[in-house]
Amino acid sequence: MNENEVCYTFDAAVEMAIQMEEEGFRNYLAAIRKVTNKGAREILSENALDELNHKHQLEKALLEGNMAGDASLEQTIPTMHLDYILKKEELGPNSGVREAIIYAIHLEKGAVDFYGKVANGCSGAPMGKLFAQLLKEESRHLQALEDLYEKHFMTEN
Template identity: 60%
Template structure:
């Protein structure tokens, strides 16, 4: 996805950009599923791909409805450990394991968070700002779940 500055687009253009970003995430996870053989790694990518499809579906419904429905609970990003700074994003191989799969997924989710942060900041005060904040919160929750899983299984103190 091309870099955007702190600008806001029309409602439809902003949703289209977000939909494309979610589709790119889905395609990245789908490609990862076609590469790795490890059962745990495949499960990580399968769940992440399904999450991206759900986001894309929510965004497409938003185009029809003119607003995002549901999800009233979580509108603030949750804190994460920022493991993307310490984990290398490596090219996936057929023998990539769950540890490498989690690192890969953490980096993809961080990219989504960065996108929604830019969009919500650029659209501050516009009607779609709330939508991007909700998507940012949801993506941060996904990242937190991936980081928690990584911590439970792969960090030294555990």
């Protein structure tokens, strides 16, 4: 097991995930406060609410000592890896929907990477399933953002 493959106790793992979701929410909130474009604010707000929902699920799991699985998330969600070709930039008052989606793609990719590392490190442990589930949820969000970007901003459409 290398330094990127570390497994934690259930409580420690869930606390880390809660912190990750809180940071994601705070990043979206800061971005919302910067942009004036209504569409951009809506995209960022929807994603901020997703982060709050994840945080609430995790806090509930911490209280209950486990997290119920979601049968709809049994398959890994493929993404287009747009984060590699779309440069992340800070948002400002003149940022539009395109910039907001790119910003959100990069935030979600960070969460996917985090949960992927912890899921791999905890493979076989009870909390490994929890992080695999969170990885799939974040991958689903990333895929939805990439699909939205593709629909509205890719040249072939």
